[in-house]
Amino acid sequence: MLCTVRDVRRSLAEIRRVLRPGGELRFFEHVRADSRGMAATQRVLDRTVWPLLTGGCHTSRDALAAIEAAGFVVETHRDIRIPGSGVRLPTSACVVGVARRPAAEEPVRSTDG
Numbered sequence: 001m002l003c004t005v006r007d008v009r010r011s012l013a014e015i016r017r018v019l020r021p022g023g024e025l026r027f028f029e030h031v032r033a034d035s036r037g038m039a040a041t042q043r044v045l046d047r048t049v050w051p052l053l054t055g056g057c058h059t060s061r062d063a064l065a066a067i068e069a070a071g072f073v074v075e076t077h078r079d080i081r082i083p084g085s086g087v088r089l090p091t092s093a094c095v096v097g098v099a100r101r102p103a104a105e106e107p108v109r110s111t112d113g
Helices: 008-018 036-047 063-069
Strands: 024-030 073-081 093-100
Touching: 008 063, 024 063, 063 073, 063 093
Parallel strands: none
Antiparallel strands: 024 093, 073 093
16 A cells, blocks of 8 residues: 555554554555566656556555665565566556554654655
8 A cells, every 4th residue: 555655654653653562564566676677667657657557656666675664664575566477557566464563562664864
């Protein structure tokens, strides 16, 4: 769902706020493709028609970095490609994993300035 929200940082902060300490965030997100050509295609689509056609979806966000920056500890994750073979689509590169809100409160890292 992070691909569709306007303010990823704010959304993750709210998830972290309502999740109990030690609680789990399971995620399955589109991510930036690993090939230059597809990553460039994703960026162009994300800035033009893709969000309009797909309910606000942005395919080239760095969801894993955003989750970590929000103060979650990523316990496991793996990169996957959907579909597993055949034509690559702007939505093919994905990450699936589990992150946890720390049991003991730790300050959230700021990505500002």
